Amino acid sequence: MREKKVAPSYAAVELEARGHRASHEFTKAADGARSAADIARGEGDSTGWWNMTFLQAENLLDAGDFAECTALARSLSEASLAVGSPQHKARALILMANSLRSEGLLELATAAAASAVGLVDDDADMEIDVHARQALIAAFGESGKLEEAWEECLSLSERISDEMDDQLAGKAYWVIGNVAFLCDKVAEGLQYHELAAETFSPSRNLDVWAKFNKASAAMRLAAEVADAATLRCIERAELATDVVGGSEEEILLLRLNRAHWNYLAGDAKAALELLDEISGSADQLPSQIAGEIFLLLARAQADTGSTQAAKESLIEAADRFDKAGAHQRALQAREMLAPGPDSED
Numbered sequence: 001m002r003e004k005k006v007a008p009s010y011a012a013v014e015l016e017a018r019g020h021r022a023s024h025e026f027t028k029a030a031d032g033a034r035s036a037a038d039i040a041r042g043e044g045d046s047t048g049w050w051n052m053t054f055l056q057a058e059n060l061l062d063a064g065d066f067a068e069c070t071a072l073a074r075s076l077s078e079a080s081l082a083v084g085s086p087q088h089k090a091r092a093l094i095l096m097a098n099s100l101r102s103e104g105l106l107e108l109a110t111a112a113a114a115s116a117v118g119l120v121d122d123d124a125d126m127e128i129d130v131h132a133r134q135a136l137i138a139a140f141g142e143s144g145k146l147e148e149a150w151e152e153c154l155s156l157s158e159r160i161s162d163e164m165d166d167q168l169a170g171k172a173y174w175v176i177g178n179v180a181f182l183c184d185k186v187a188e189g190l191q192y193h194e195l196a197a198e199t200f201s202p203s204r205n206l207d208v209w210a211k212f213n214k215a216s217a218a219m220r221l222a223a224e225v226a227d228a229a230t231l232r233c234i235e236r237a238e239l240a241t242d243v244v245g246g247s248e249e250e251i252l253l254l255r256l257n258r259a260h261w262n263y264l265a266g267d268a269k270a271a272l273e274l275l276d277e278i279s280g281s282a283d284q285l286p287s288q289i290a291g292e293i294f295l296l297l298a299r300a301q302a303d304t305g306s307t308q309a310a311k312e313s314l315i316e317a318a319d320r321f322d323k324a325g326a327h328q329r330a331l332q333a334r335e336m337l338a339p340g341p342d343s344e345d
Contacts, residue, residue: 010039010048017052021059024207024245030059050081050088054095061099064249064284069099090119090128097135101142104287106325110139127168130159134175141179142288144328149179167208170199174212181219189219202240210240214250217257226264234261252281253289260296268303275300282320288329291320295333311337 017032033056040048054076060069073096076082082089093116100109113136120128133156140149153176160172177192193216202209214237220230234257241254255278263271275297282290294317301310314337321330 008035008039010036010043010045013039014052014055017055017059021055021062024062024247026059026063026247030056030063030065033059046079046081050076050079054091057095057099061095061102062247064102064247066099066103070096070103073099086119087125087128090116090125090132093119094128094131094135097139101135101139102286104324106139106143106288110136110143110145113139126159126164130156130168130172133159134171137175137179141182142324142326144326146179146183150183153179166199166201167205170196170208170212173199174215178215178219181223184223186223186225189223190225193219206240207244210237210244210246211250213237213240214254214257218253218260221257221260221264224264226261231261234258248281249285252278252285256289256293256296259300263296263300263303268300271296272300272304287320287324288326291317291324291326291329291333293317294320298333298336 013032013036017029017036020026020029020032033052037049037052037056040046040052053072057069057072057076060066060072073092077089077092077096079088079092082092093112097109097113097116100106100112113132116132117129117136119132133152137149137152137156140146140152156172157176160169164172173192173196177189177196180186180192181189196212197216200209200212213233217230217233217237220226220233234254237257238254241250246254255274259271259274259278262268262274275293279293279297282293285293294313298310298313298317301307301313314333318330318333318337321327321333
């Protein structure tokens with residue numbers, strides 16, 4: 001007599017999914033979370049279904065499957081559990097905003113994040129509120145709406161207190177610093193990123209430490225701050241990512257930072273070699289980031305005498321920025337195409 005196969009329990013499948021996530025196996029984690037959600041639904045556990053579907057969407061975001069993540073997050077925001085719970089609705093909207101931003105759909109990301117801000121205002125839900133404001137600031141910032149982004153930063157700074165968890169405070173300082181850099185408030189940007197660096201701990205969360213240093217380096221480089229501290233950020237991010245691993249997008253962004261550093265350090269040829277390779281994977285990145293790649297590529301090409309190639313890269317950069325809804329950045333790229341003496345490569 002064949003032994004009847006026992007179906008895995010919800011708890012076992014959830015545990016396995018979270019294990020995959022901890023190992024950065026995001027696709028496997030998403031599949032496991034979906035299985036756990038199916039079990040919960042079959043058992044009539046609506047809370048378990050919502051939580052596991054949320055986990056599935058989080059992993060899809062980290063795996064780079066933005067469209068599927070957005071669709072799941074939208075369904076979560078409209079589910080009966082979210083309708084009756086501002087906390088659940090806000091979390092789903094924040095996830096949707098971050099996914100839309102990763103897709104390069106900045107106007108939709110802004111709308112989703114704005115809907116999440118203010119849904120919760122109790123001190124017990126401070127983390128959700130901070131994450132909502134961060135999502136809105138990021139969408140404003142990448143859209144080029146810097147005045148709106150800075151106003152939100154000032155509101156966010158008022159939420160930071162000594163009672164706040166260090167990691168949460170660090171993320172708040174991080175995003176405020178980002179916007180300060182974008183607003184050409186370089187001194188404030190450096191100050192807030194130093195505050196973030198002091199609150200983050202590589203021993204507590206090496207993954208966050210890697211992402212912060214990568215992002216801080218990118219903001220410093222965008223402000224053309226190519227000092228020893230910027231190089232340390234690049235090296236810390238590269239080292240930490242070697243240890244914890246990273247998605248293909250994260251690896252490409254690290255290489256973009258290194259190319260940008262080479263360019264600002266006066267080695268346009270070395271920058272060009274990296275950028276030529278990175279630009280071949282531009283379609284795998286959000287349109288906003290792809291625009292930045294082609295914009296830097298144009299500068300490196302111009303500096304090495306490839307005038308016509310630089311013009312073509314500027315046109316590509318402007319198109320990518322427009323696709324992302326970053327119209328001011330697109331305008332800047334087109335302004336660099338201002339008529340001048342024609343020259344051959």
